[in-house]
Each structure stands twice: as C-alpha cells, then as structure tokens.
Amino acid sequence: MGASAATAPRETSARIVIQAHEINHAYEASTGWSTALAHFNLEIPEGEFLCVLGPSGCGKSSFLRMLAGLMFPLEGSLLVHGEKIIGPGLDRAIVFQEAALFPWLTAAQNVGFGLEMAGWKKPQVRERVEHVLDIVGLSAAAGKFPYQLSGGMKHRVAIARAWAMTDAAVLLMDEPFSAIDAINRAGLQEHLVRTWLAEPRTVVYVTHDIEEAIYLADRIAIMTPSPGRVGAEIRIDLPRPRDRNSAAMAALKEEITAKMNEMERRA
Ligand SMILES: Nc1ncnc2c1ncn2[C@@H]1O[C@H](COP(=O)(O)OP(=O)(O)OP(=O)(O)O)[C@@H](O)[C@H]1O
Ligand SMILES: [Mg+2]
Numbered sequence: 666m667g668a669s670a671a672t673a674p675r676e677t678s679a680r681i682v683i684q685a686h687e688i689n690h691a692y693e694a695s696t697g698w699s700t701a702l703a704h705f706n707l708e709i710p711e712g713e714f715l716c717v718l719g720p721s722g723c724g725k726s727s728f729l730r731m732l733a734g735l736m737f738p739l740e741g742s743l744l745v746h747g748e749k750i751i752g753p754g755l756d757r758a759i760v761f762q763e764a765a766l767f768p769w770l771t772a773a774q775n776v777g778f779g780l781e782m783a784g785w786k787k788p789q790v791r792e793r794v795e796h797v798l799d800i801v802g803l804s805a806a807a808g809k810f811p812y813q814l815s816g817g818m819k820h821r822v823a824i825a826r827a828w829a830m831t832d833a834a835v836l837l838m839d840e841p842f843s844a845i846d847a848i849n850r851a852g853l854q855e856h857l858v859r860t861w862l863a864e865p866r867t868v869v870y871v872t873h874d875i876e877e878a879i880y881l882a883d884r885i886a887i888m889t890p891s892p893g894r895v896g897a898e899i900r901i902d903l904p905r906p907r908d909r910n911s912a913a914m915a916a917l918k919e920e921i922t923a924k925m926n927e928m929e930r931r932a
Contacts (some may be wrong), residue, residue, distance in 0.1 A: 666871050667875065674760065675917050676921070678710075678805045679711040679712055679713070680708040680710065680711050680748060681708050681709065681710055681837060682709055682710065682711045682745065682867045683707070683708065683709040683741050683743075683745055683835060683867070684707075684708050684709075684742070684743070684744040684747075684833065685705055685706060685707045685708075685728070685741070685742075685744075685842070685867070686706055686741055686743075686744075687704055687705070687706060687740070687742070688704075688705040688706075688728075688738040688740065688741035688742075688743060688830045688869070689702060689703055689737065689738065689739055689740040689741055690702040690705075690724070690727060690731075690738050690740075691739060691740050699726045700729060700891075700892040701727045701892060701893065702724045702728065702738070702750065702892055702893050702894065703770070703892035703893070703894055703896045704742070704894045705728065705741070705893065705895060706806045706894070706895060707812070707886055707895050708905065709796075709869065710766070710867075711867055712763075712865045712867055712885045713867055713868070713884060714861055714867070714868045714881060714882050714884075715747075715867075715869050715882060715883065715884050715885075715915055716871075716872055716874065716877075716878035716882035716884075716885045716886070717723065717869065717870070717871045717885075717886050717888060718871045718872055718873065718874075718878045718885050718886070718887050718888065718921070718925075719727070719873065719887060719888030719889070719893060720873060720888075720890050720925070721873060721927070722890075723803075723888045723889065723890055723891050723893035724847040724888065724890050724891060724892065724893030725839070725871040725872075725888060726839055726871065726874070727767040727893075727895070728825065728893075729837050729869065729871050731743055732750065732757065732837055732869060733753055733757060733759050733837055734750045734751065734753040734754060735753065736759070736909045737750070740835070745757065745835065746834070755783060755830065755833060756832060756833060756834050756835060757833060757834075757836075757837055758779075758826075758833035758836050758837070759827070759837045759839075760823050760824060760836065760837070760838040760839075760871065760885075761823070761839065761841065762813075762839060762840050762843060762844060763844075764816075764820050764822065764823040765821035765823065766811045766819055766822055766823065766826075768810065768812065769810075770810070770811075771807065771808050771845060771914075772798065772803060772806050772807055772808070772809055772811075772814065772818075772822045772825075773794050773795075773798065773807040773808065773810060775811070775822055775826055776794045776797060776798060776822060776825045776826045776829050777790040777791070777793070777829065778826070778831055779829065779830050780793060780878040782880040783830070783832070791866075793829055793831070794807070794825075794829060795807070797825040797828050797829045797860075798825055800825070800828070800859065800860050800864065801821040801822075801824055801825045801828075801856050801860055802821070802856065803818060803821050803825065806810045806818060807823075810929065815847070815849075815909065816845060816849065817845060817849040817852060817853055818930055819854055819867060820841060820842060820845065820853055820896070821840070822858060823852075824853075824856065824860055824905065825860075825894060826842075828860055828864060829931045830888075831892060833866070834866065834867060834868045835866070835869065836866050836867070836868045836869070836926075837869050838869070838870045838871065839871045840871055840872055841853075841870075841871070842854065842877075843872070843873075843874070848897070850877075850891060851909070852863050854877060854881060855878055855906065856879060856880065858880075858906060858907075859906075860906055861888050862905065870882070875881045875913075875918055875921050875925075876909070876915055876918060878908050878921075879914055879918060879921070880906075880909060880914075881902060882901050883899065883900070884897045884898060884899065885898070885921065886898050886899045886900065887899065887921065887924055887925060887928070889928045889932060890922070890928060890932040891927055891932075896910075896928045897924050898927075899917070899920070899921060899924075900919065909915050
C-alpha cells in the first residue's frame with residue numbers, strides 16, 4: 666500500500682477540470698416533459714474528491730451520465746478540461762453500481778482489459794495491473810475469476826480497473842457500493858480512499874448516503890430535490906483516514922441533514 670496514513674486536506678487553488686454552467690435538462694414522458702435538472706452549476710478542481718449528495722430522483726445519475734458523455738444537457742454547458750463533452754472518452758472512467766466484470770476473464774485480465782484496448786504493450790499492462798491490484802489489496806486474487814471472488818472483492822477489481830486507466834483524469838462513480846451490506850461497504854470505502862491517496866485523481870462520486878459522503882469527500886455538493894441543482898456546497902477539511910465515530914463527523918452529519926431538510930421543505 667503506497668498511501669500515507671493521514672494527509673492534509675487538498676489545495677483548492679488547483680485548475681478547474683469540470684465546469685457545469687446553467688444546465689437544464691428534462692425527460693419526455695407519456696404525460697409530457699418532466700424537468701430533471703434546473704440551473705445546475707458546479708465547478709470541480711483537479712484532484713478533488715467530490716461527492717454529489719442528494720435525495721432519490723434529484724438528478725444525480727443524470728448529471729453523471731452527462732459527464733460520462735452518455736447523454737447531453739438540453740441547455741447549458743458542460744466542459745471537461747475546457748472542452749464540451751461530445752461523448753464517452755478515455756479521459757473519463759466509470760465505476761458502475763454493479764461491478765460488471767467479464768466473467769470469462771481473471772481479476773488481472775479484467776483490470777488490464779481497458780489498457781490492452783488502449784494499445785498498451787503486454788509487459789506494461791502486466792506491470793500496471795500488478796501495481797493497482799496491490800493498491801486495492803488484491804494481489805493474491807489476480808488469477809481468480811469473478812465467480813471465485815466475494816461481492817466486495819469484485820467491487821475492488823472494478824475500482825482497480827478504473828484506476829488502471831492512467832489517461833482517465835476523472836473517475837465517475839454512481840453509488841458503486843449501494844447494494845453492498847454496511848460492513849463490507851465501510852471496507853470498500855476505506856479501500857477507495859487508500860487508492861485515491863496512493864494515486865490521486867479527480868473523482869465525482871454520486872451518493873444519497875450522508876455518512877458515506879462525509880467519509881469520502883473533500884467537498885460535498887448537495888442537490889435540491891427534483892428538479893435538481895446544487896443547493897449547497899460543504900468542504901470537509903478532516904484529515905484521512907477519517908474516524909467515523911468522531912464528534913466532527915457527527916457535527917457535519919447534523920449540519921448536512923439540517924440543510925437537506927431545509928431544501929426538502931422549500932421544494
Ligand atoms: N431515461 C429517463 N426517462 C424519463 N425520465 C427519467 C429518465 N432517467 C431519469 N428520469 C427522471 O429524471 C429524474 C432524475 O433521475 P436520476 O436518475 O438522474 O435521479 P437520481 O438522483 O440518480 O436518483 P436515485 O438516487 O434514485 O438514483 C427522476 O425524476 C427520474 O424519474
Ligand atoms: Mg441514480
């Protein structure tokens with residue numbers, strides 16, 4: 666594990682990687698158009714671990730799908746490194762809710778698959794795969810197939826697969842651990858933080874779990890109920906690894922819960 670035990674909060678003067686400006690989006694339903702995002706604004710600096718927190722249906726996944734280039738805002742602009750997103754790209758890797766591994770490939774082959782597709786030579790792929798599997802603590806499972814791995818291990822392979830892509834400046838995660846039980850989820854969150862500390866990347870992590878957001882994030886963008894926009898931004902300046910039972914975490918949870926309740930009342 667290359668990560669140091671505790672680190673200072675990130676610098677905030679880093680250059681902006683993602684810029685969402687006045688995004689409006691609606692879906693067409695049988696009953697007419699339904700607005701999903703309205704006046705959504707957000708800027709994300711390089712290297713930040715940003716959590717997008719909000720109630721079900723507020724538009725979190727819609728925003729993430731736009732970042733992934735899988736859909737496009739009807740209005741407003743969405744830029745990555747100053748350029749309009751016109752589709753998926755190797756500069757953005759996605760970790761889905763389901764680990765979505767290839768069942769016929771080993772853990773190592775799953776992690777190396779994207780690199781091979783990107784034209785990496787075999788020795789380089791092997792070296793990179795060994796390195797990221799070590800970071801997520803799965804070196805011993807490199808030769809195992811998905812059916813031989815626990816649910817949590819599969820998710821760690823999925824994290825390693827995204828992290829392996831060195832060209833992916835941005836990692837997009839949509840509630841990747843929401844289907845995992847609480848104890849395993851805490852372990853996966855620790856692995857994720859360790860991975861990020863070992864190889865910092867800009868992360869956009871969608872969740873509706875307040876405690877998860879406080880545990881993971883440098884900053885939390887709290888979305889309003891539908892139609893969603895960023896209603897509040899909260900910086901989490903606690904050193905890592907974080908103590909889930911600390912008074913500081915409890916105070917933040919109270920503050921964020923109050924903010925979300927207030928947004929709910931106003932909606
Ligand atoms: N493909 C679609 N067609 C029609 N409506 C959609 C579609 N996708 C999302 N919506 C609607 O847009 C709104 C935002 O959905 P979205 O999935 O982005 O929310 P979310 O915040 O990710 O919710 P959850 O926390 O439940 O995953 C919801 O009202 C949803 O019903
Ligand atoms: Mg969603």
